[in-house]
Amino acid sequence: MLTASEEPATTGGRVTLIGGGPGVEDLLTVRAKQALREADVVLYDRLGPYRTLPQLAPGAELIDVGKTPGHHPVSQAEIEKLMVAKAREGKHVVRLKGGDPFVFGRGGEEVNTCLAEGIPVTTVPGISSSIAVPAAAGIPVTYRGVAHAFTVISGHQPLTDTEFEALAKLGGTIVVLMGIGTLPQLTSGLRKAGLASSVPVAIVEKGYSPEQRTTVTTLGDAVTAAGRARCASPAVVVIGEVVRQHRDFSATLEHVLAQPLGAS
Structure with missing residues (x-):
């Protein structure tokens, strides 16, 4: 017979972390849709579908546990407590996130919380916005002869001088998620580290939505251009020569998706 400390943490309860991709239903994976059909509880935020x-x-x-920049009505700790509590009731809890759970989605923290509580947890990868949103604007993150690597960084916190120097020396494409709020620090830091002011920059807002919009500028003028265009989150910032590969930056989303890459 099991002692109290050896009792299973749940009686059928489990958690599934799902990457919702860039926020539209038809970019959910088959496995993600299956998990949602089987869910008893879904904890979701504004970046998922x-x-x-x-x-x-x-x-x-x-249950909406969404966060907006600077406003977290439900803290991460509270989300994890709610997730555990619902699973302990024997329910299948789905945590639906935008993008991929392990790309700045705090999915690793949520997995560790479940494991620490003895709750079975599985993950379903999602299409990362770091790749999908530039693609929706016709911008490839790599391109033969132009960029053979890309680096994804979070714009939530300003980088250190050492990090800026490493980025500038690495070359390739820099993709910044959640970077509107720290755009001044980002652009000035990269320029100070040696990246030319003329390097192209694209700010892609609300990727894969009817309100998708791309603002194209340069590293030196990015802050002014973003202010003039009133760029707002959610947005992905793409820095590098690949930005030149898409010729029609005013194209609608439907046009971008229907045309071959680079077509005007």
Whole structure:
């Protein structure tokens, strides 16, 4: 017979972390859709495909735990406590995130919380916005003869001088997620580290939505251009020569997706 300390943490409860991709339902994976159909509870935020959740997760309890820049009505600790509590009730809890859970999604923290509590947890990868959103704007993150590597960084916190120097020396494409708020520090830091002011920059807002918009500028003028265009989150910032590969920066989303890469 099991002692109290040896009792299973749950009686059928489990957690599935799902990457929702750039926020549209048809870019969810087959496995993600299956997990949503089986969910008893879905904890979601604004960057996942939440608008069709009533159809994707019929009968599930839907809980908005979304965060916006500078405003976290439900803290990360509270999200994890809620996730554990619902699983302990024997429910299948789905944590739906934008992009991929392990790309600045704090998925690793949530997995470790579940494991520490003895709750079974699985993950379903998602299409990272670091690749998908530039692609939606017709911008490849790598291109033969132009960029053979790309680096993805978070714009939540300013980088150190050492990090800026490493980025500038590495070359290739720099993709910044959540970088609107720290754009002044980002651009000045890269320029100070030796990146030319003429390097092209694209700011892609609200990728894969009807409001998608791309602002094209240079490293030296990015802050002014972003202010003039009133760029706002969510947005992906692409820095590098690959920005030149797409010729029609005013194209609608439908045009971008319908045309071969680089077509005007």
